[in-house]
Amino acid sequence: MCNYLFVYGTLLEGEGNHGLLHHARPIAKQAKTKGKLYDTKQGYPMLDIDSEHIVYGEVYEVTDQLMWKALDELEGYIHEGHKDNEYDKVVQTVETDQGEFEAVVYVASDRSLLHEFIPSGNWRVWKEDLLEGMLYFAYGSCMDNDRFIKHGVDQHFQDCLGRAVFKGYTLRYNHVIHDGGRADMVEEGGVVEGKLYRVPPEAITYLYGREGVDNNGYRPAIISVEHEGKMVDHVLTFFVLNKEKEVAPPDHYSTEIIRGATGVLSEEYVQKLIEQVHALKNSDVVNN
Template sequence: MTVKVLFVYGTLLQHEKHHETYMKESRLLAKSAWMSGRIYDTGQGYPACIPAEKGTVYGELYEVTADALNKIDVLEEGYDKQEINVMTDRGQLAAVTYTLPEQKASVLKEIKRGCWKAYQLWQQKPSSFYYFAYGSCMDDARFKLAEVDHHFKQIIGGGVLNGFTTRFTLVRPDGSRADMVEDGGETEGVLYEVPFDAIRYLYKREGVYEGTYRPAFVDVKIGDQMYEDCLTFLVLQKSEEIAPPTHYRSEIEKGADLYLSEAFRKKIRSHMDSLIKP
């Protein structure tokens, strides 16, 4: 059977409106994937992108059959299908994607920071959404200092995320900060249900506007229930890991001790112990 690698960034993404119809038999290669380019709101309920040296478009990477790709060709009629380079946490892959001619994109609204799901969240402004914390936000100390702790009272519980591992790739002078790397592992964190107003604090705290972390969306399992499209944040420029500072490690351990499994608590402590101190 002939297969192709496909990069999707809009309505073919997991949990988006065309995913089940066109992608249900495809194999996910990377939940966190990105290409060089710019993405735009067409105003018709779906985005379009153009390849470009500057800018980044975030999406997912799949292995699809030739038959599935033929059906997607019909859906994407009017777009150019072209081969591009796609980056993942495991390296670069060649893939096909559907792009818009640049002259057609010039009249459209550009989506800042390159993520269709994040853009929709801001556009729709739901009364609440799920937020998955895996670093210092598992503890409420800094929520209280910022006087936003009232936004984070609804704790669903400790959750499991498949496909990712907690690492410490954001290096600062006093030590590193947490990240999640998509390497096929498994990690745990704390799932909150937060009001929409909390998003402003989260974007500021995570340095989204400065390009420190980026918004991403993951599926988190608690017991037998799966919580879909939970907002989380991933480090943009990943460095070699070093140990986190004591105060930051303390926040992680406090949250982990309250909500996460004993096996994970042992694993994350052991990993932090193994890292070289700055």
């Protein structure tokens, strides 16, 4: 039996039914699988099998049979092929930063519940009322106020709460375009420091455009970060959609990151950023 479980709704960390997974082993917080995500309008989503769209979620290892029984009860799964199943259970490939897994996924059986398609494939992002503004974690060039001034949007990023930390991730330059790499956070251990902002809706609209959300650049995600010794939930950030082999960023981009980080992030981390860019440039020279 497959012991890996892909979750994408109320079983996600921080959501209402996550407690059912209290003894499960977390494998990946950034995971994706094929499917179309729908809002049932009953407080939870439902994944419909589909090969053209992506759903984002988390992966856990579940070895306790009583836990599987509780999960089946939650999802309205009686047994395979039962006409009254609300969800069915399938095993399909799930992609993570650590590699691919074959995982159990609860998918739509009662299709009358598929009310509204969620284009982002992300239940947490869908739930957030972005029209009200929210907290935003910047870790790349969006830490640089000079860039905001250049784009005429600096007024939307004046409420900077200071340094925040995202644990379990490493900064990589694996969004590769014509002149070099752009920043991403990869789930491989480590720590990423960044700036925590409270931003209005206008800032979110700007960020969606700048990050190329509609052009397969970055995808929005809701995370939890540490700020002033406390965990802060419901924070918007962006991850690279299609991760490539890391390459050095162009000078103008790395300058923006260092300039934005200096004086807010820890001196140790800023130095690490500088050394990382130098190492990548040296590596590119050697490889070329």
